[in-house]
Amino acid sequence: MQQVAIVTGGSRGIGRGIALALGELRCNVVVNYASNAAAAHEVVAAIEKAGGKGLAIKADISTTEDRKRLVDETLANFGRIDLLVNNAGVAPNVRADILDAGEESFDRLININLKGPYFLTQRVAKEMVKAKGSGAKNLGPDYRPAIITISSISAYTASVNRGDYCIAKSGLGMMTQLYAARLAEYGINVYEIRPGIIETDMTGPVKAKYDKLIAEGLTPIQRWGQPEDIAKAVVAIARGLLPFSTGEVLNVDGGFHMRRL
Numbered sequence: 001m002q003q004v005a006i007v008t009g010g011s012r013g014i015g016r017g018i019a020l021a022l023g024e025l026r027c028n029v030v031v032n033y034a035s036n037a038a039a040a041h042e043v044v045a046a047i048e049k050a051g052g053k054g055l056a057i058k059a060d061i062s063t064t065e066d067r068k069r070l071v072d073e074t075l076a077n078f079g080r081i082d083l084l085v086n087n088a089g090v091a092p093n094v095r096a097d098i099l100d101a102g103e104e105s106f107d108r109l110i111n112i113n114l115k116g117p118y119f120l121t122q123r124v125a126k127e128m129v130k131a132k133g134s135g136a137k138n139l140g141p142d143y144r145p146a147i148i149t150i151s152s153i154s155a156y157t158a159s160v161n162r163g164d165y166c167i168a169k170s171g172l173g174m175m176t177q178l179y180a181a182r183l184a185e186y187g188i189n190v191y192e193i194r195p196g197i198i199e200t201d202m203t204g205p206v207k208a209k210y211d212k213l214i215a216e217g218l219t220p221i222q223r224w225g226q227p228e229d230i231a232k233a234v235v236a237i238a239r240g241l242l243p244f245s246t247g248e249v250l251n252v253d254g255g256f257h258m259r260r261l
């Protein structure tokens, strides 16, 4: 039976890479986006070309109504959810020193980057538990749902000019542990992927800064990460290759997380 995946923020960057890779696995992929319909439809077309099935759903993950509609429309179209990839996220509009940064930026970042995934995971997890309970009769004995959250090296790296972003990403680490602990009894594994510096629209404005840092040896693997690097980790989980791991962090960062002397 075909697996069904929701990828939030699947229209661009890392989410796009993940959605395309899941399409190549012949999954049915929901490509969620906030406003960029053209980009989302391009991803859906590429998934279908690769032999999968795609569905673009516009939904702002920071709102209750949109999260509900995202899940309802997924179930109406595909009947099941095997994989949730919490990927959508934003950078602060302005990088501001923590001594000056305002509440508006904080609320926006927390709502999209932390509250959104937290409550979307709750909603999807309930559907997965329900599906498990219904005796996997119609889903097959290999119904092995999983949840992945894309956090960041900012979960543990202090950037004093984007504290709100770091706090949100750090919170996703605890969120992963909470859901992993709660859902293990239902056979639902929960993972956190921490990307390093990845070449996307988000990092476009700071490209020169990171080019220099990477050239100077910031990361042991001396190159920018690509969306495909993150997608490969997601594919390993989607294929069930980490069955005895939950609450697990996968660092996909060129070795950035290591302390070196």
Ligand code: NAP
Binding pocket: 008, 009, 010, 011, 012, 013, 014, 015, 032, 033, 034, 035, 036, 037, 039, 059, 060, 061, 062, 087, 088, 089, 090, 091, 112, 150, 151, 152, 153, 194, 195, 196, 197, 198, 199, 200, 201, 202, 203
């Ligand atoms: P990106 O290129 O800016 O793409 C962001 C995606 O999220 C877009 O598809 C966008 O949709 C969607 N999105 C934004 N706000 C949304 C909302 N409220 N509801 C639903 N979708 C929303 O970003 P990226 O670099 O691929 O980053 C993806 C994730 O990886 C983020 O969580 C980011 O924090 C994390 N990350 C990125 C890096 C990096 O170096 N790039 C490193 C570590 C972690 P539209 O196309 O409609 O705007």
